[in-house]
Amino acid sequence: MGWLYSALSSSIGKKFVMAVTGICLILFLIIHLINNLTMYGGPELFNTVVKNLDIIKPIVRVIEAVLVLIFVFHIFNGVKLWYENKKARPIGYTVNGSSKNSDITSRTMIVSGSIVFIFLIIHLKTFWVSFNLGHPLAEEHQYYEIVASAFSNWIYSGLYIVAMVLLGFHLNHGFQSAFQTFGWNNNKYFPLIKKLGLIYTLIMVIGFASIPIYFLFFYGGNV
Amino acid sequence: MIKLDAKIPSGPIQDKWTNHKFNMKLVNPANKRKYDIIVVGTGLAGASAAASLGELGYNVKVFTFHDSARRAHSIAAQGGINAAKNYRNDGDSVYRLFYDTVKGGDFRAREANVYRLAEVSDNIIDQCVAQGVPFAREYGGLLDNRSFGGALVSRTFYAKGQTGQQLLLGAYSAMNRQVANGTVKLYARREMLDLVVVDGVAKGIVCRNLLTGEIEKYSGHAVILATGGYSNVFFLSTNAMNCNTTAIWRAHKRGAAFANPCYTQIHPTCLPVHGEGQSKLPLMSESLRNDGRIWVSKNKNDMRAPNDIPEEERDYYLERKYPTYGNLSPRDISSRAAKEAFDDRRGVQGKEAVYLDFRDAIKRLGENVIRERYGNLFEMYGTITGENPYKTPMLIYPAPHYTMGGLWVDYNLMSTIPGLFIAGEANFSDHGANRLGASALMQGLADGYFVLPYTIGNYLAGDKPTLVKTDHEEFNKIKKGIEDQTSKLLSIKGKRTVDDIHKELGRYMWNKVGMARNEKGLKEVIGEIKELRNEFWKNVNVVGNSNDVNQCLERAGRLADYLELGELLAVDSLHRNESCGGHFRVEYQTEEGEALRNDDEFTYVAAWEFKEVGKWELNKEPLEFENVHLATRSYK
Amino acid sequence: MAEKKLNLTLKIWRQAGPNFVGNFAEYKLAVSPDSSILEMLDDLNNDLENKNLEPVAFESDCREGICGTCGLVINGQPHGPIPKIATCQLHMRHFNDGDTIWIEPFRAKAFPIIKDLMVDRSAFDRIQETGGFISVNTGSVPDGNAIPISKDIASEAMDSATCIGCGACVAACKNASAMLFVSAKVSQFALLPQGQPERYQRVQAMVKKMDELGFGSCSNTYACEAECPKGISVKNIARMNRDYFMAKVKTENVES
Structure with a gap:
């Protein structure tokens, strides 16, 4: 299998790994968002959904493990590429004209990715750890209240919204970039893919960010 | 006096090349790798020759002063390449292409060479298509043609306005394949500064490594120069900045006759x-x-x-x-x-x-x-x-755009120095006094792909040249000469820059040896050039040193040769008491101001033999027109 | 043709050799707006030579945008601010009186600096030597019209083949990646019927060489396309990616 390893560690192979894992994560976000949006159905609906996930826990765990693997590949490869690409130009330009030839989101994937990664750690601690590892409210299946409580915090919500905007930058470039990497760039379809990526990104950003906004401004419930 | 033997094969013009190919001697395939062939220049002629000779199995060393073989100025040719395919069914034929080229050249080209050029033109197109040159096509998927000046048929193949680029990249890719195979070794950033001739036979070259300044010696059984034309003697021309005459001029000074320098094309x-x-x-x-x-x-x-x-x-x-x-x-x-x-x-x-x-x-x-x-x-x-x-x-x-003149070659493209072959614009052979559009690309590739691979083999098998080692005294003597010239240039430390003097030379050339020439002006300009040459050697300022990248020194060396060639151009113009093609003498024109040839006295190739700087001896190769009748061109 | 001259301040990278430390030198000069930027540098060099100072080393040849020899980074952009031209075609009328212009060499590990603004781009030749050709010997070919090629395919191949090998794509890419250059050659032959026999072998060999030479990876910023003097499309990169995967999947070759 040496050929496979060498293929995947070539410059194009690494990009391929980024694209495949990226697409998986893009799909995962859709499911995640659908789950989140059930909050608009009220505490009962959301809590039931999460509770039901508990029933199929072994399957969820497997999916989670796969997700972690995908994340690790995506992040490891991304950092490796970033490091190698830095080395390809040891001395940079004194005057940087890149704003005139490329889109900022495309040039800052490592930045937006890193911030999203930091956010991910905090996010996992706030919710995944609380939901799974013995938060008193979780024991009572009061997941909705955990969320409401977290988002009542201005700082946390603010950070969440900022992270979502950066995720948006990351997704907007990543979406079409994956298709380019797969070689699906064509005069007819590529403009469509770019638009689709933008629509997807907007749905994700607005969808995810709407929840803290809802809890901050419109949720009158007492926690 | 040199004996000019054009070695034109006997027989009817249609059969000359075929018969000659059969009569030429062959090198045993197993022996080919024992022969070292030096190719200088990587334009259409040089790259195609290097590729083809490499494919045959010769051990080829190819030199270019560029950073990459792909930069040669053939790349800038826009319009197209002629071939007598008659894909249009408009009456084209090898004979018509031959006829148009001889007539377009104002009856000052060698018939046999031109016929061969027309004959192999079809193979060039096939070759390039097979290499992946994306020629323009019609909706049916077949090759498209356009018309060009001087012809009443559509025989020009093209790739947008970048035909030269595509053809050169084709030849370059063929050469790269041989580089990968190990038959061709590429020496980039080397400028040939002299030809090594031992016992009257070309045995190698001496060049400057443009990165380190080192003077390097290379030996070979045969040397091919494909180094282009000399339009930059005018300073301002359509040629690239680095196009120069140094390689052919140094060969000329070592004994290769220079033919028809006055035939310059002004676009x-x-x-x-x-x-x-x-x-x-x-x-x-x-x-x-x-x-x-x-x-x-x-x-x-x-x-x-x-x-x-x-x-x-x-x-x-x-x-x-x-x-x-x-x-x-x-x-x-x-x-x-x-x-x-x-x-x-x-x-x-x-x-x-x-x-x-x-x-x-x-x-x-x-x-x-x-x-x-x-x-x-x-x-x-x-x-x-x-x-x-x-x-x-x-x-x-x-x-100024193209120079029809160049080193004299026989039918085998060998110069008056045995073992020294000249290809492409650097030789004088096919265009006579005026070149038709879309014919330069054709000639470069014809020489490299289809003529030299045969005639080089014939020379090697027939003359059995030996290899002279680079520690031979002649190599050392010539290397020393180059080093002395470099030291001399760097030590003058005068008041004028290289470009300043080159611009002055250009003005003289343009004003008096340009589009219209006359006896008085030519006589004056010969003096002016001589004077400027003295001025150069006394008052030029070449900054920098010799063991480093020194573009100033590169330009100075080239200008030194232009200052000699410019004079020969004027001398040739002065001697040719007629007007033909790119050479127009105001004294020789019709009442309506048209060029007036003098076929009785000037139907010959003027091959100038170098004696000393500013002194040449004229040798004549009479031109015989057995197939095309001499006539006055009329475009009224 | 304006008579008025522009007064400019030039900040030019000077570096005595590959192993020297470089820095910017400042020059002030007045230049005709009809001059090209390289003619301005000619002027500057003429002045420097007159003062017995070493001229700025920079490369150029055809000065009509086709040979690919010239290439400077002008105010942060390879070949300067005007799209789809090479450095030699950049004329000074695009600048204003009093401007400061920063001129740097192309920077990439695979393009080491030789002197001042001269860089070594021979890495491109090394890539081409590994597969940028169709293996046909002189003479052993069919008639040019033996294989019809649709006009669209021929034009598309021509669009890829129009690359001048200047290296601006590498210079513009934040990763100093050579993907646009390599993909243009791969695409030209992948599109044409003549290129099919070696199609998969070619793409693997060329990508492998490209990686060895220290170019970065593509991260699809498309800066290369924006700065390419010939406007070569990133679609070529997509095509090369596709061919590379197909080569890996379809062929039995485990070596490359």
């Missing part, structure tokens, strides 16, 4: 000079003359803007003088007419420029049609001049 549609700082004159494709009308004001010293000059005060001089061909008159004739207008003080606002006007074509066809046909050229014009040619007429003026 009529180039951009005019904008000022003292101008470094070169970009070419605008000849195809523009299909729809553009060339004119100047009827009044002398007319300073009005073009759109303020009313119709009745415009002189469409080509249409007036040559009603049949009009704006599509051949290059030499159109160029001379522009000069006449300028000399009559009717150039655009007093400058060396005439108008190329699309107003009427736009009125007739609409801007969109014109945009479709010439959009990229108009854009290029706009980029360079900052003016909009859809609104105001273009300014154009003739500029």
